[in-house]
Amino acid sequence: MSDIIRRDPRAEWIARNRLHPLHAAMQPQPQQWMGPHGVVRKNPHGLGFMGPNGLKRIDRSGAQQGGNVRRTAAAEAKLPLHRVAEPAFYIAVVPDMVGGRLGSHDRDLLGLAHRLAGQEGAVLAVIFGEHKESAFDTAGVDRLLQIDGSEFEGYAPEQRVQGLRAVDGQFQPRHWLLPDSRSGGGELGRRLGASLGERPATRVWQIKDGPAGSQCTGRAGAGQQDISRALPRLILAAAECAEPVDETRHEVLPVSLHGAVARSLPRIEDLGAVAVDPAAIPMAEAEFILSGGNGVSDWALFHRTAEALGATEGGSRVAVDNGHMARARQVGASGTWVTARVYLAVGISGAIQHLQGIGACEKVIAINLDPGCDMIKRADLSIIGDSHELMLALIEAVEQYRHGAKREAA
Amino acid sequence: MLSVILPTLLFASLALAAFGALRRIALWRRGRPAQVDVLGGLLAMPKRYAVDLHHVVARDKYIANTHVATAGGFVLAALLAIVVHGFGLHNRVLGFALLAATALMFTGAVFVYKRRLNPPARLSKGPWMRLPKSLLAFSGSFFLATLPVAGVLPEHFGGWAMAAILGVGVLWGVSELFLGMAWGGPMKHAFAGALHLAWHRRAERFGGGRSTGLKPLDLTDSRTPLGVEKPKDFTWNQLLGFDACVQCGRCEAMCPAFAAGQPLNPKKLIQDMVIGLAGGNDARFAGSPYPGKPLGEHSGNPHQPIVNGLVDADTLWSCTTCRACVEECPMMIEHVDAIVDMRRFLTLEKGATPNKGAEVLDNLIATDNPGGFAPGGRMNWAADLNLKVMADVQQAEVLFWVGDGAFDMRNQRTLRAFVKVLKAAGVDFAVLGLEERDSGDVARRLGDEATFQGLARRNIQALAQYRFTRIVTCDPHSFHVLKNEYAAFGGQYEVRHHSTFIAELIQGGRLNLGQHTGGSVTYHDPCYLGRYNGEYEAPREVLRALGIEVREMQRSGFRSRCCGGGGGAPITDVPGKQRIPDMRMEDIRQTEAELVAVGCPQCTAMLEGVVEPRPAIKDIAELVADALIEAPLRANSVASSKREAAQVNP
Amino acid sequence: MSVKIVSLVSVGAHPTSGRARRAEQDARAVELGLQLVGDNLQVLHAGKAEEPALRAYLGMGLARLHVLEQPAGSDALPALAEYLRDAAAQIVLAGTQAETGEGSGMLPFLLGEQLGWPVVVGLAAVESIDGGVAHVLQALPRGQRRRLKVRLPMLATVDNAAPTPRQSAYGPAQRGELQAHEVDIFDDPLLAESALQPAKPRPKRLKVIKAKSGADRMKAATAKASGGTGQVLKGVSAREGAQAVMKLLIEEGVIR
Structure with a gap:
């Protein structure tokens, strides 16, 4: 950034225009606020801005702006605290806690639990082992039960069921809520159902209160049908089953189990994760795909880039037709429909069939020479340039990053 | 001397040849039984050989003439040699006839020899390189041996040495030509070929006929x-x-x-x-x-x-x-x-259909279309076209068979163009709508006869409910299957490809066409329209009516090169050094045409799959629809020009 | 491998046409069984024996398929549990959930509970079976794998990470035998109280704007939806471009 202070007429205009969407962000820091003792405090230095000659100027027109005005988002308002002193009943939730944090599916579930709990009930979140979550309060957790112990670590579904059975015995929750997900919740919920002898409602996406009690609707069969039934005790809910909690804070009071959890005979032993070669991951499942098309001239470099990035390789139809890539690696409507989180497309102009095939990808990065191509319209980040040089630079950047990470670790 | 050697050699070799022939016939008889008109076939064989076979051979004049001389000379020479030398009928006239026959054969053999001096890659080498020499030996030896019979040379000319040389020559000749014929030498083609023509599994092909539909498999008989x-x-x-x-x-x-x-x-x-x-x-x-x-x-x-x-x-x-x-x-x-x-x-x-084959077949079984699309979406392409559906109208002059292109967004353009043409011509037509299913073409070419027959039976059942005079379709594959392959299951229809039908409409003066304005055009013959059904002329006629002078590719008409899209080849997708559509596009580029007219959804898809820049690809229906001059439009323009005139002169 | 393996199969439904077919995941269970023990695989179905879609499993090269004969809508669990208890199987394979009916995916767990067997979900491969203990690979999301040691006999479910099922061929499908067994019939109480209906499309979650001021609402209404149009870097050097790409990759956590 240069040191020359420049006027930004557009920013000034936005700052004056109260209807502009960016108006709030353009306002200077508050000049006066309530101090901790109820006294109004003022910041006399905050007033004004640095003029072009380095002199401080005060603009009375209300359009105060300047390069050194810090534009911070308004401080988050404190939400009201929801207290349940003496819970009449519990709604137990077992979130997936992928990566030790609440995921969006978990938050939806807590929102649903909150709805079922109403004012009298308390939402009891049961988690196993350590966590990294700091926002249990705004997610809607009234009581937090953390079950620790080496026997619950790793993949120990049978032992976890024992833990949940202990919770069931002690708290006798009115409902059990688990996410019907592939990250563990679906499995754990079904095991719990089989163990408790409860018939769960699965893939539930809607709960409605009716005159005859609550009804829940879940997907049935291969997702072509719905089944509605009276709300059972054990609910395995799909993602977006309810709105997450967003208007209240909750106490997150820790609770604990009284007795020790019964040890189950370890019939399934976790021997740990197996290293998977990114190249061997099926395309449809791969998380990060580096895909090449007609614009790639140096395929050896392409393969090196994929290896350096640790990406699964894919290709457009043309790349496959021309023999640069196996047919199983073709992305698109006539090849594989991919679901990668990051899809890096090199030299792919983006035929409609190809764009169809990457519809489910979260982030798409395009590297292409033609700024008008369809892939760039779809991409979240596009680099217009020569793919050869960019791939070389990418390899270098990754290596630097890895070196840096290593040095930090050292 | 020779009078002893020659008959011995001749009859010995003929006897051995007969033995070899029986052995060969026993080999063929290992195959399964087939319905064949044994006697009628044998009687028809000479005509089939002289007319139908020669018609194909004559595409290459050099080899046709050579073959007529060599083969004709040989057949005559062999028959006469058996009479003259075998039975010792030393008649002068027969002698001269034999001389003429061997001379003819010798001449032919010389040309065969010339051809083999620097043979093209497609010809087999090995024993086939020996054949012209054997032909020369046979004809030469018998020529010399016959000279005394014709009285040109004295009876015992040349003595022992000559007899020995001729003996060796004749031995070589008869071994190749008589023994080799029955024991698997190059001359086997004459013996097996003659019988093959007699007992051909598609006798309809002779006499200018055409038989291209695959033969059904009997699924009800568990022994087949x-x-x-x-x-x-x-x-x-x-x-x-x-x-x-x-x-x-x-x-x-x-x-x-x-x-x-x-x-x-x-x-x-x-x-x-x-x-x-x-x-x-x-x-x-x-x-x-x-x-x-x-x-x-x-x-x-x-x-x-x-x-x-x-x-x-x-x-x-x-x-x-x-x-x-x-x-x-x-x-x-x-x-x-x-x-x-x-x-x-x-x-x-x-269950070994490779690559996407299994998936396509499963889709055909479960959804009646190879793409696995929801069957209810079959008419979505025509949601705004107000097409008549057979279930409502029960009868129409023309049944428009839409085909599976209904699910393909590119082909929908063609379909819509064709509907526009039909409407402009005022044709009374209707579609089967949701009752239509895949014709079964792909399933059958992929070998899934069971799925094909299932689809065919249900289609025939659906068609049987309604009355129509003919079926028209934009898809040559459906066209072929409906026309030639449904008959075996009781579905006899009059079927037209849309190019033929448009040509008829143009001839009948039912279309008001302008001129094509989109630059030079070449035409790609679809295999299933051309070679399978002999329709080369109608598409060209339609293009001519649009004022297009087709820039023919070197390989067009019956020699048109496939686009690579037939027979399920894009589904089984066997890798090669290059792609067939790329080669075809190269053919197209050589004509320097800016646009290639096609008449098949497969060809369109395959050719459009070639990386740009390349000539544009348009279906004939699209070209016609573009050049249509619609009557109401003309009335409007007349009216507007009048109004303008009124404004100018108040 | 000389262990006895049983694959449980059901009648599936094609996702677009809804027509009966072999169920995708059950077919994978059969495929995995065939790869492990070949012709010794036993395949079991509870339902109607005359269902033609069952022949699609026979078409995978099975000589016979055992059917515990039941009318539609009955509870398959008791019949299966009783059959398996006597079958002396070491491994029972099943799909994760059925394509028709409730499809709750509970059956393997309930069977495991009744038989007292461990249940492994998402079986991708069996590496070894040795002295009553199997080493198996379990499929995790995103193509990851976990190795487990399981005591036999076990029940395992397979999902889409298991080997792709072989094509079902017409010939063997017609020749194979559907062997019906008579079993006691229990009704499923669920179907008495609730009925299946065509799936309603789920409402797409809207971004609920809880704005405090008019400006906020305006901002929310006019701001572009995230991911609508991306950032386009034009005329940057390869190094800068690569840095921008790296930044996004690191943010997304795909660079390890």
């Missing part, structure tokens, strides 16, 4: 094998047909898969079948191997499975069923039938 696993599972006349191959390699020169470097060579395939019929391995095959597959690694016998012994599966799946080989074969061998027979076994018994 599902396709061909071992050579003995072919019918005996198919085995006979394989033996008729002269290894001229015309099929090889025309085969798109061979040219693309896919592991298929029709000539080698037929020769492999001969190996399977007689037992042995392919090390001695003297022609081009399957691309990428060295010789000598495959062997077989009549009782051993063909696939992965004699022939690899990818060879069979490389075929696009374009029929270029069949069209080109002077012996009228049915390559495509054989390939589909073997595919049937792989699919119906082994």
Whole structure:
């Protein structure tokens, strides 16, 4: 950034225009606020801005702006605290806690639990082992039960069921809520159902209160049908089953189990994760795909880039037709429909069939020479340039990053 | 001296040849029974040989004339030699006749020899290089031996030495020509070929007829094998047909898969079948191997499975069923039938349809379309067109068979264009709507006869409910199946390809057409319209009516090169050195046309899959629709010009 | 491998046409069984024996398929549990959930509970079976794998990470035998109280704007939806471009 202070007429205009969407962000820091003792405090230095000659100027027109005005988002308002002193009943939730944090599916579930709990009930979140979550309060957790112990670590579904059975015995929750997900919740919920002898409602996406009690609707069969039934005790809910909690804070009071959890005979032993070669991951499942098309001239470099990035390789139809890539690696409507989180497309102009095939990808990065191509319209980040040089630079950047990470670790 | 040697040699070789022939016939008889008119076929054979076969051979004038001289001379010479030298009927007239015959044959043989001096790659070498010399030896020796009979030379001219030389010459000649004919030498083609023509499995092809529909498999009889696993599972006349191959390699020169470097060579395939019929391995095959597959690694016998012994599966799946080989074969061998027979076994018994094949077949079973689209969406393309549906109207003059292109966004443009043309011409037409199913073309070419028959039966049932005079379709594959293959299941229809139908409309003056304005145009003949159904003229007629002078490709008409989209080839997707549509696009580029007119959704898809820049691809229906001058439009323009005039002169 | 393996199969439904077919995951269970023990695989179905879609499993090369004969809508669990208890199987394979009916995916767990067997979900491969203990690979999301040691006999479910099922061929499908067994019939109480209906499309979650001021609402209404149009870097050097790409990759956590 240069040191020359420049006027930004557009920013000034936005700052004056109260209807502009960016108006709030353009306002200077508050000049006066309530101090901790109820006294109004003022910041006399905050007033004004640095003029072009380095002199401080005060603009009375209300359009105060300047390069050194810090534009911070308004401080988050404190939400009201929801207290349940003496819970009449519990709604137990077992979130997936992928990566030790609440995921969006978990938050939806807590929102649903909150709805079922109403004012009298308390939402009891049961988690196993350590966590990294700091926002249990705004997610809607009234009581937090953390079950620790080496026997619950790793993949120990049978032992976890024992833990949940202990919770069931002690708290006798009115409902059990688990996410019907592939990250563990679906499995754990079904095991719990089989163990408790409860018939769960699965893939539930809607709960409605009716005159005859609550009804829940879940997907049935291969997702072509719905089944509605009276709300059972054990609910395995799909993602977006309810709105997450967003208007209240909750106490997150820790609770604990009284007795020790019964040890189950370890019939399934976790021997740990197996290293998977990114190249061997099926395309449809791969998380990060580096895909090449007609614009790639140096395929050896392409393969090196994929290896350096640790990406699964894919290709457009043309790349496959021309023999640069196996047919199983073709992305698109006539090849594989991919679901990668990051899809890096090199030299792919983006035929409609190809764009169809990457519809489910979260982030798409395009590297292409033609700024008008369809892939760039779809991409979240596009680099217009020569793919050869960019791939070389990418390899270098990754290596630097890895070196840096290593040095930090050292 | 010679009077002893010659009859001995002649009759000995004839006796051995007869023995060999019986042995060969026994080999063919290992095949399954087939319905054949034995006597009628034999009687029709000379005409089939002289007319139908010659018609194909005559595409190459040089070899046609050479063959007439050599083969004609040989047949005459052989008959006369048996009479003159075999039975010792030393008549002067017969002597001169024999001299003339051998001279004719000798002349022909000289040309054969010339051809073999620097043979093109498609010709087999090996024993075939020996053949012209043997022909020369036969004709030369008999010529010399006959000179005394004709009285040109004295009786014992040349004495012992001459007799010995002639004896050797005759021995060589009769061994190649009589023994070799029955014992598997190059001359086998004459013996097997003649019988093949007599007992051909598609007798309709002779006399200018056409028979291209695949023969149905009897699924109700549990004793019928599902396709061909071992050579003995072919019918005996198919085995006979394989033996008729002269290894001229015309099929090889025309085969798109061979040219693309896919592991298929029709000539080698037929020769492999001969190996399977007689037992042995392919090390001695003297022609081009399957691309990428060295010789000598495959062997077989009549009782051993063909696939992965004699022939690899990818060879069979490389075929696009374009029929270029069949069209080109002077012996009228049915390559495509054989390939589909073997595919049937792989699919119906082994469940080994490669790549996306299994998925496509599952989709056809579960959704009646190869893409697995919801069957209820079949008419979505025409949501705003107000098409009449047969279920509502019960009858119409024309039934418009939409085909599976209904699910393909590119093909929907063609369909909509054709509907526009039909409406402009005021044709009374209706569609089957949701009652229509895939015609079964792909399923059948992929060898899934069961799924094909299921689809065919249900389509025929749906069609039987309604009254219409003809079916019109934009898809040559559906066209072929409806016209030629449904008859075996009780569906006899009058079917038109849309190009034929538009040509008729134009002739009937029902379309008001302007001129095409989009630059120079070439036309790509779809295999299933051209070679399968002989329709080369109507599309060109339509293009002419649009004021287009077609820039013909070098390979057009019956020699049109396949786009690579037939026979399920894009589904089985066998890798080669290059892609067939790329080669076809190269053909198109050579004409320097800016646009290629097509008449098939498969061709459109395959050609549009070629990387740009390339000529544009448009269906004939689209070209016609673009050039339509609609009557109400003209009325409007007249009205508006009048109004303008009124404003100018108040 | 000489262990006895049983694959449980059901009648599936095609996702677009809804027509009966072999169920995708059950077919994978059969495929995995065939790869492990070949012709010794036993395949079991509870339902109607005359269902033609069952022949699609036979088409995978099975000589016979055992059917515990039940009318539609009955509870398959008791019949299966009783059969398996006597079958002396070491491994029972099943799909994760059925394509028709409730499809709750509970059956394997309930069977495991009744038989007292461990249940492994998402079986991708069996590496070894040795002295009553199997080493198996379990499929995790995103193509990851976990190795487990399981005591036999076990029940395992397979999902889409298991080997792709082989094509079903017409010939063997017609020749194979559907062997019906008579069993006691229990009704499923669920179907008495609730019925299946065509799936309603789920409402797409809207971004609920809880704005405090008019400006906020305006901002929310006019701001572009995230991911609508991306950032386009034009005329940057390869190094800068690569840095921008790296930044996003690191943010997304795909660079390890």
